[in-house]
């Protein structure tokens with residue numbers, strides 16, 4: 212069974228995918244982490260957004276892997292655990308434009324489609340999973356919440372991870388990413404006709420999980 216979840220930053224897609232993984236025995240795939248890993252490598256190698264040749268070469272020589280360890284999902288970039296490094300403001304500010312580059316999207320979508328075979332039950336979350344990667348997924352959810360609420364959640368997470376940011380900076384980043392993610396030429400964030408919209412502005416993660424679990428049970 213494939214569960215596809217799309218939605219804007221801070222809607223709780225990662226937390227919900229983690230609960231579906233732990234409680235319903237699914238393998239979770241965080242596609243945002245994959246775009247973040249590519250972004251980190253572009254920063255490290257000083258490759259600019261318009262350097263088509265540089266990006267082509269980078270994609271040919273990059274290995275991205277997701278691995279579960281002690282319940283946490285690790286992202287490995289060429290074998291190095293970059294799970295923390297991909298969450299810095301530097302990466303967050305650049306990831307949306309990086310993910311707008313067509314050749315990067317083509318490569319990531321290809322990798323994601325191939326991940327279908329790693330387990331019988333997978334839950335994949337991102338921006339274009341219900342629309343492009345798995346339009347025929349068994350369950351298609353669009354998870355969202357008001358932008359201020361989403362910024363509040365991300366700000367809290369970042370403070371807990373000792374990152375030095377202000378609430379205003381986080382809100383600004385999320386608003387900019389929402390705008391860019393929704394206007395992308397390829398893989399734009401949008402609601403498909405057959406996706407079920409869950410707005411969790413006033414729900415806890417537990418309530419959100421219960422709502423989504425009911426939808427899953429109906430499809431099983």
Ligand code: DC
Nearest residue numbers: 220242243246307310337338339388
């Ligand atoms: O889920 P996230 O906030 O970690 O995602 C980071 C960025 O990656 C997001 O701003 C847009 C991009 N992204 C994408 O374009 N397509 C996906 N399937 C997942 C993420």
